[in-house]
Amino acid sequence: MSFQLSGSAPEIYENTMVPLWFGRWAEALLTLVSLEIGESVLDVACGTGVTTRIAKQDVGSDGRVTGLDINAGMLTKARELAADIDIIWMESDVLGTGLPENSFNAVISQHGYHYFPDQPAALKEFYRVLAPSGRIAMSIWDGHSAYTKAICSAVEKFISPDVAKKQRSQRETPSANSLIASASEAGFRNVAITRQELSINVPLAAEFVPLHLGSMPIANAFHSLPDAEKEALVADVAHAMRDYVVDGQIIYPDAVNVVTGKK
Template sequence: MSFQLSGSAPEIYENTMVPLWFGRWAETLLNSVSLETGETVLDVACGTGVTTRIAKRDVGSDGRVTGLDINAGMLAKARELAADMDIIWIESDVIETGLPEDSFNAVISQHGYHYFPDQPAALREFHRVLAPSGRIAMSIWDGHSAYTKALCSAVEKFISPEIAKKQRGQRETPSADRLIESVSEAGFRNVTVARQELAIQVPLATEFVPLHLGSMPIANAFQSLPNEEKEALIADVSDTLRGSVVGDQIVYPDAVNVVIGWK
């Protein structure tokens, strides 16, 4: 499984999903890492760079931050957004990064781990590039939220079970116990998992669903629907979540697991 965006999707992702979802989760992840001025940081699966930019803010001008992603479109947007920041951007997979060993104080990743095709190899690579006593910190969805359940159900009804399976896969993540086991097996010590929850607020389905799906790998499948079927899909999500509407927003709880380990 991978997360690949093309065309206008990276820009929609940055303008819609980052302020509503990923910017908030980036702050909670970095609060867990407690980066210090002057540290070196590798942000893996950095996407359009929201976590990378916040990490650079935290380590200051004396620190060094590298953002790594396999998606050229996402990196292009990341470079554009951080043109005035001293950040290194690398297009690479997560298994053979080519980075020197023992070179980072922290390796971080927001919602990237479950997309890695070979997770044990990726964890070994992160262990290799970390300096002695360096730490890894990764946030991973803790299953589906009420919104993503409603969305995937509507996608299955109005697009196809296959496309719905692809969308659901983004939230099919390891349990906390499995995360501890996997990170420990890669050689990390004192591995812990902390569950974090936020109250998420997004626009009503008529506005948000098209933007959300437009920033996803299944964007073409949604855009290819006849207008009446798009409207039916959106109405289905709206109906399912009618109890979560507060004013002109959908408000619902969402959660991640943050796994932290030390070299």
């Protein structure tokens, strides 16, 4: 499983999904890391770099922050957004970084872990590059929200079951107990799970759904639909989310599990 974006998707992702979703989750994640001035940080699966940029603010000019992602399009956008910020950007998978051992005070990852094809090996790599007493903090979706359930159901109806399966896979994540066990097996100590919940506010379905799907790996499948079927898909989501509409917005709860630990 991977999260690959192309074409205009990274731009839409940054302009739509980051302010509404991922920027808020980045801030929530970093409250559990407590980065200090001068520390070195590795942000894995950094995407367009929202968590990376906040981490750099936290560690200051004396700190060192590296953003790593396998997706070239996302990193191009990340570099553009941080053109005047001293951040190292690396295009690599999580196992082929070649980074020296004991070189980071913190390894962080927002919504990346469940995409790693070899999660135990990734955790061992994070342990290797962490300095003694370094810490890890990774946020992982706690299953589906009401909105993502509605989206996947509509995609299955109006695009295909296979495309819906791809979209659903983004929220098919390890359980809290599994995350604790995996981090512990990789050698981390003081492993814990913190469940974070946010109230998510997005525009109504007619505006938001096309932007959301346009920022996803299934964007081409959505854009290939005839206009009438696109409208029917959006209407299906709107109907499913009708009880969450408040003052002209969709407002619904969403949650992540954050696994933390120390080397």
